Amino acid sequence: MTQRTATGRFPAELRQALIAFAMAQFICSFAGSNMNVMITDISQDLGTDVQGVQLTITIFLLVMAALMIPGGKLTDRYGRKRCLVAGLALFGLGALLSAVAPGLGLLIFGNSILEGVGTALLIPPVYILTTLIFTDVASRARAFGAISALGGIGAVAGPLIGGFIATAISWRAAFAFQALIALAIVVLSRRAVRDPLPPEPGRAFDVRGAVLSAAGLFLFVGGILAADDNVWLMLGLMVAGALVLAGFFLSVRAKERAGQEPLLSTSLFRNRTSNLGLITQNAQWLMVMGTSFVVSAYLQVVRGYNAIETGAVFTATTVGLLLSSLGAERFAKRRAARTLIVAGFAITVAGIALLMILVAEVGGVWPFVPGLFVIGLGLGLMLTPSVNVVQSAFGEDRQGEISGLSRSVSNLGSSLGAALAGTILVAGVGDQPGRAYALALTAVGVVGVIGLGAGLLLPRKR
Structure with a gap:
């Protein structure tokens, strides 16, 4: 039984809940990538360097990854809606502290710790409630598609939006923007989101x-x-x-x-399809964050671009992801998840290769555009199918656990992307920036090939 009306739209209550969920995923993904274009501004203002900003970004992503599984379990004990609202409040508080930070220490506390903990608390309820509220398979797939698409857009458009805000106002205003969005989602969630299951206060943790x-x-x-x-x-x-x-x-x-x-049942790892899906999720988000950090740092530190100029380059990725995301539902009806994931990885790896070749051969900013556009196309094609593969492998009684594990693995990929690619770039950017750029992107491309291999092992059935 479908939950959509005759016009193909969700009822108003479901629509509002979906908007809240998608915006929550958007702002958390945005928070993970928008700082990439503010490296120079933050470094100069707070008296730090590229490594200091990289550390802040990586700790934020790592806190999310490390606490996502506990966050998923806490939803059963305290209730999914309550955890969602509490996480948003903590996220907003961290963003406000980051906006007024006088030094790197408070920025790490506000952004990396408070926003990271808030995200770990609010994201599992987004995916659990989506599974519980959207009860039929078609509606659930469409809802996951919207949430994943907004998450991908938040990650790839973060540099553009953050760069615009940082240049037009200040890098601090980008954190104020995060706090305002979090407040708006709290207001919408309190009115539109319902929790179908009661909390279990006596449940062990x-x-x-x-x-x-x-x-x-x-x-x-x-x-x-x-x-x-x-x-x-x-x-x-x-x-x-x-x-x-x-x-x-x-x-x-x-x-x-x-x-x-x-905290985490070992039976979750006995499902081969889910395990392969988790590998693809980890690889996808490592590629997203690794590419974003490397290109952003290279443009600012080596080429001397400001925040808005750097962010504008990523418009190509945003456009590519939007184009493929718009066709996600149509693709899902015609092709198996395996096909979409494999094609997505192949296209993304090709985009990374294109990025390396053109930038090495041609000067200026335009050589970055084709590769970033192709990367966006590939990411938009495979982000949603990977989520569906993992979440749909288990019943409703396991959604708290698998949602926490799924988001943890994805955010671990993001933190590994910033740590691995960022460390390679930072290590050689002073002596041989071109070589360091190529090595960092090569590492990201190798991970893409691993993800492609995992995708090929997924079941062929639709």
């Missing part, structure tokens, strides 16, 4: 699992960030992170054997 999973991810990604300073420190942190994550999974197994509820 795995504190030890939450601490171990967060600490393991922080240590591992922190190792990547330390690569430029000390190779032994990098290896030490990454090994320590891997050991802590191994301890987390041992803790999960122990709780399951004791009949207790762990």
Whole structure:
């Protein structure tokens, strides 16, 4: 039974809820990418450097990734709508503190910590409530398509919108913009969003699992960030992170054997289709953030472009993503998710290759445009199918867990993109900027090939 009217539109209440969900995903994705074009402005204003801004961006993305799974579990205990509103309030507070930050420390606290925690609290309810409210498969797919498309647009249009605000007013105004959007979503959510399931206040919460999973991810990604300073420190942190994550999974197994509820059930990893979908999600968002950071930093630090000039270059990515997203529903009716994901990765990798070749051969800003446009086309084609593959692999009773895991894996991809590609670029931008740019994009392209391989292993059925 479809939830759409005879005109093909959702009823007013569902439409308003979907707008709230899509805008929430948009502003969180925007927050992850808009700082890329403000590297020079923030560095000069706060007395820091490219590495300081990269650290702020990466910690924000990493906090989201590390806390997304606990955030998904908390929705069962305290209620999905309540967590959504609380997360938006925390996100808005962090944005306001970032807007008035006198130094890097408060910027990291406001943007990286408070906005990161707020995002981890509000995003799982978006996907859980979408699954619960949009009850038939066709309506749910269309809703996920709208949310994923707005998330992708927020990520790729973040540099353009952020650059415009930073140049027209100030980089601080970009954070005020985030706070205003968060407030508007709170008002809309309180009126339009309903939670079909009651909260379970007595439900157990795995504190030890939450601490171990967060600490393991922080240590591992922190190792990547330390690569430029000390190779032994990098290896030490990454090994320590891997050991802590191994301890987390041992803790999960122990709780399951004791009949207790762990933070994350190991049964989620027994679904081959979902596992492959998670790999594609991680690779996609690594490519989004890796490409965005590398190109933005290169244009500002090496070419000397300001925020609006840098953001304008990313218009090509936004247009490409919009064009492919507009046809997402039609593509989904005609092609299997596997086909769309594989085609998306192939197109995106081709766009990265085009970006490297043209920029190396031709001077000026225009060589960036074709590659970024093709990257946008590829991303818009595959973001929604990957979400559908993962979320649809489990029933409604597992949506809290799989939603948290899915968003955690996606945000881990974003943080790895900023850490990996950013570290490669920052390490060589002073001596051989062209070579560092090429190496950083090559690393992003290799991840795209891995994602392509995972996509090819997905089931062929529609």
